[in-house]
Amino acid sequence: MIEYNESLYVSKDLSVREELLKRHHDDLLAKHFDADKISELLDRKYYWKSMIKNIKEYINACDICQRVKMKRHLSYDKLKSLLQLTNSWKEITMNFITNLSSSKWKEVMYDSILVIVDHYMKMMRYLFMKKTLTVIELAELFFEKIVLKYEISNNVKDWVLN
Numbered sequence: 174m175i176e177y178n179e180s181l182y183v184s185k186d187l188s189v190r191e192e193l194l195k196r197h198h199d200d201l202l203a204k205h206f207d208a209d210k211i212s213e214l215l216d217r218k219y220y221w222k223s224m225i226k227n228i229k230e231y232i233n234a235c236d237i238c239q240r241v242k243m244k245r246h247l248s249y250d251k252l253k254s255l256l257q258l259t260n261s262w263k264e265i266t267m268n269f270i271t272n273l274s275s276s277k278w279k280e281v282m283y284d285s286i287l288v289i290v291d292h293y294m295k296m297m298r299y300l301f302m303k304k305t306l307t308v309i310e311l312a313e314l315f316f317e318k319i320v321l322k323y324e325i326s327n328n329v330k331d332w333v334l335n
Contacts, residue, residue, distance in 0.1 A: 180220040193219060194231045205238050258293040262325040266290045271304050287311075289319060 175182040183189055197214050198205060206214070208228050215224060232238055258264055270286040277283075283301040290297050300318055302311075319325070 178220065180216070181218055183219050183221040185221075190221060190227060191231070194228065198228075198231060198235065205232075205235065205241075208232055261294045261296070262291050262319070262323055264292045266292070276301075287314070289315075 183193065193215065194211070197211050208225065211228050211232070212225055215228070221227075256264075266289070268288045268290075270288060271284070273284050273286065275282050275284045278301060283303060285302045285304045285306075287300040287302050288297060289300070298319065300314060302314065306314070
């Protein structure tokens with residue numbers, strides 16, 4: 174028995190090394206650990222040159238690990254910064270909430286809500302509407318309630334062109 178730094182030195186005999194790898198990797202309690210964990214377990218008691226290389230080779234040859242263990246993520250790309258908005262009402266989203274129970278306001282029945290969100294100000298506007306609203310009526314509603322109120326006429330030309 175030869176010791177190296179308080180660890181048992183394992184000879185160049187491949188059958189002994191393979192048996193140790195099998196006991197620490199293939200065992201039911203070992204759960205097919207990765208190379209770092211197997212290396213940590215073996216380092217506690219054993220030593221041989223090229224141990225980490227042998228561990229990685231053994232794991233790469235393990236049929237179960239190759240079939241079952243997935244890569245946890247794709248390689249990371251560089252982060253891309255988000256577009257910095259400079260003015261309010263330059264970028265908006267519009268969503269319709271439809272099929273609501275009808276409600277009456279100023280003698281008009283409404284059954285839908287148009288939700289408009291300004292991404293710069295994080296401001297939301299809720300406009301009552303009918304589900305049967307036409308595109309022209311929608312444009313008029315938007316112009317009356319948003320464009321005129323928030324004085325965004327300079328941006329309307331940009332929206333139409335884009």
